[in-house]
Amino acid sequence: MADTPGFFGRLANPTFFLKLSGAVLPWLTGLTVILMLVGLYLVFFFAPPDYQQGETVKIMFIHAPSAWLAMMGYSIVTIASIGSLIWRHPMADVAAKAALPIGACFTLLALITGSLWGKPMWGTYWVWDARLTSVLILFFLYLGLMALWQAIEEPSRAGRAAAILAIVGSVNLPIIKFSVDWWHTLHQPASLTRLDAPAIHPSILIPLLVMMVAFTALFFVLHLTAMRTEVLRRRVQALRLTQVDAARAGEGARA
């Protein structure tokens, strides 16, 4: 590594990370609360009912951000896993591991809110079509990765195994994204990320964008906090090991 590490090099130093994230978190938390309040106000007192769906369109304002974070969370896990395998840096493992339960929760929310939206609009809570099934697989991938971290005690070995599984599982991301174009499905195609202008009127688009940003800010508040905790957990483990080593050395000296 270079003598003078760049910004990311320094960020990969756990002590520097704790310092920087500690300074950023209060501001990010405040921003999240404000964005959530503004977003919910816009959703319930500004956004009109949809001309086809009526008021059930209100579910979209939590369903779409949850689905976005389900995907973004797994993208973070994948990128961190690649970083972990290439540079063998513990902070990459920390980033990947800390994102798992958060991504799993948002994936679960995308499934629940989608199901509750599907019943009044499609007439069913669930269909085994490409979009819904691939998101369910994403949820199981998150759970599998969490279980793998639990199953292997030594963090560096758990990190490598989880990184390999995460990268293999990332093949699911484009499948989810393009499932609505590749297969016949009940799920509507993308409305926001189109090459032409978004297919949504500003009165609904603006509240949706505010909720997207609010949910994303919440994700990063939780991810940074969980990463900090993971760094502390590793320090606790390291201290316990030195405690055990010291006790053994003491016994050895007496014997």
Next chain:
Amino acid sequence: MNALLDLGQHAGFIWAAYGATVIVLAGLITWIRADARHQLRLLEELEAQGVQRRSARAGSPKANKQRARRS
């Protein structure tokens, strides 16, 4: 309030979706905060017992620098 928030015939589904979101996110936030506090307390306890990390002890460049400064 009720007039403003008349969510029509499918109101139950809308409230259920928002309710589920609040429950799941509240649970996640509570768990992450509790875990953070727990690890912080464990670390403080160990440090109070005088256990030091290897990097803070003899042999590491940082510790050597500190020792050099003291002498």
